[in-house]
Amino acid sequence: MQSLSVPDIIVGRLPLYLRALSHMISEGQEITSSQDLGERLGISSAQIRKDLSQFGEFGKQGTGYNISFLIDQLRKILHVDRIWDVVLVGAGDLGRAVANYRGFLERGFRIIGVYDNDPKKVGQPIGDFVIEEPSRMMEKIRQDRIEIAMLAVPSAAAQEAAENLVEAGVRAILCYAPTSLKVPKDVRVQYIDPVLHLQRMTYYVP
Amino acid sequence: MQSLSVPDIIVGRLPLYLRALSHMISEGQEITSSQDLGERLGISSAQIRKDLSQFGEFGKQGTGYNISFLIDQLRKILHVDRIWDVVLVGAGDLGRAVANYRGFLERGFRIIGVYDNDPKKVGQPIGDFVIEEPSRMMEKIRQDRIEIAMLAVPSAAAQEAAENLVEAGVRAILCYAPTSLKVPKDVRVQYIDPVLHLQRMTYYVP
Numbered sequence: 001m002q003s004l005s006v007p008d009i010i011v012g013r014l015p016l017y018l019r020a021l022s023h024m025i026s027e028g029q030e031i032t033s034s035q036d037l038g039e040r041l042g043i044s045s046a047q048i049r050k051d052l053s054q055f056g057e058f059g060k061q062g063t064g065y066n067i068s069f070l071i072d073q074l075r076k077i078l079h080v081d082r083i084w085d086v087v088l089v090g091a092g093d094l095g096r097a098v099a100n101y102r103g104f105l106e107r108g109f110r111i112i113g114v115y116d117n118d119p120k121k122v123g124q125p126i127g128d129f130v131i132e133e134p135s136r137m138m139e140k141i142r143q144d145r146i147e148i149a150m151l152a153v154p155s156a157a158a159q160e161a162a163e164n165l166v167e168a169g170v171r172a173i174l175c176y177a178p179t180s181l182k183v184p185k186d187v188r189v190q191y192i193d194p195v196l197h198l199q200r201m202t203y204y205v206p
Numbered sequence: 207m208q209s210l211s212v213p214d215i216i217v218g219r220l221p222l223y224l225r226a227l228s229h230m231i232s233e234g235q236e237i238t239s240s241q242d243l244g245e246r247l248g249i250s251s252a253q254i255r256k257d258l259s260q261f262g263e264f265g266k267q268g269t270g271y272n273i274s275f276l277i278d279q280l281r282k283i284l285h286v287d288r289i290w291d292v293v294l295v296g297a298g299d300l301g302r303a304v305a306n307y308r309g310f311l312e313r314g315f316r317i318i319g320v321y322d323n324d325p326k327k328v329g330q331p332i333g334d335f336v337i338e339e340p341s342r343m344m345e346k347i348r349q350d351r352i353e354i355a356m357l358a359v360p361s362a363a364a365q366e367a368a369e370n371l372v373e374a375g376v377r378a379i380l381c382y383a384p385t386s387l388k389v390p391k392d393v394r395v396q397y398i399d400p401v402l403h404l405q406r407m408t409y410y411v412p
Binding site: 008009011012014015016018019020023040041042077078079080084086092093094096097098100101103104107108109147148150171172174178179180188190191192193194195196197198199200201202203204205206 | 214215217218220221222224225226229246247248283284285286290292298299300302303304306307309310313314315353354356377378380384385386394396397398399400401402403404405406407408409410411412
């Protein structure tokens with residue numbers, strides 16, 4: 001099913017396809033085509049066919065894709081045919097928004113703890129959680145073999161927090177701090193920095 | 207300075223270069239090289255040289271880049287050698303985190319108003335702002351010719367909000383809702399959806 005040689009740029013589009021297909025099925029649609037999907041996403045149908053062909057044959061010429069089947073296949077490919085437990089580090093405004101966000105579970109992720117090194121925050125409620133101290137985080141990651149973390153701490157604290165996460169066993173970090181983390185090569189990092197997106201758009205708005 | 211034919215994938219890396227260079231200068235560094243910058247970012251030095259060469263000649267062989275000069279050039283290329291006024295739509299948990307985030311101004315963006323259609327929220331404080339109703343937003347965008355918006359509303363409300371923004375004159379939208387917006391071709395949209403990033407990583411974590 002999975003080829004290690006697939007370019008990351010293609011891997012990066014699969015979650016987008018999965019999200020659009022899930023919207024379609026929630027609207028009662030059962031069959032789609034690369035044209036239909038492409039129109040929703042602003043991606044060419046040729047690109048979509050080419051991307052999906054990297055992983056197998058999911059539709060028949062002329063009859064399109066069975067949405068439910070394609071969703072199942074994409075979930076398997078992306079390894080979200082299971083639920084991943086995730087730790088959230090940082091309980092500021094952004095951490096609170098992340099902790100309260102209801103959209104993770106149905107797409108494969110469950111926050112299982114929120115951690116902050118501010119003694120004033122430890123013990124306070126946040127969403128459905130109570131904020132815990134970092135030493136508890138290290139225990140939890142080790143005990144439950146947590147592999148994914150979301151990092152919502154200030155930039156100045158991000159590198160140290162990332163090193164602790166990696167030391168405890170985390171292998172994938174979603175970093176909300178506007179900085180670049182140095183991590184071992186076998187650890188994946190993805191970044192969310194709204195300003196990068198804004199600046200990418202102002203290039204086109206003279 | 208600007209070539210319209212530069213691929214968007216290259217444009218998308220420029221803000222990353224700008225961010226890393228700004229970190230360097232804040233640490234007192236004055237000169238860098240494509241190797242040095244590449245190591246910080248996990249991007250090859252050849253890629254960085256190739257990307258920058260699309261826009262001009264910014265360094266000399268053997269002496270590297272003057273960081274301050276390169277920052278100025280990148281700011282001009284990305285049109286963030288000015289401050290852009292931005293409206294924020296949606297005053298939930300995420301809107302609150304965005305409104306309170308202190309990292310926009312120094313990188314070219316100033317939130318000038320926060321809007322929500324929930325009558326219970328209108329009039330309440332959020333960060334340094336008071337939440338206003340959408341009709342005020344439309345006036346503000348038109349009067350001040352605001353071109354950029356951040357959309358932090360639930361998915362179900364995102365399309366309608368986007369249409370209102372575009373009708374009033376907005377040409378670039380940063381969308382935090384996990385959905386794909388349909389907008390006219392001359393309107394840019396960038397998306398922030400943490401689950402897309404998480405699923406892109408779980409592909410690699412078997």
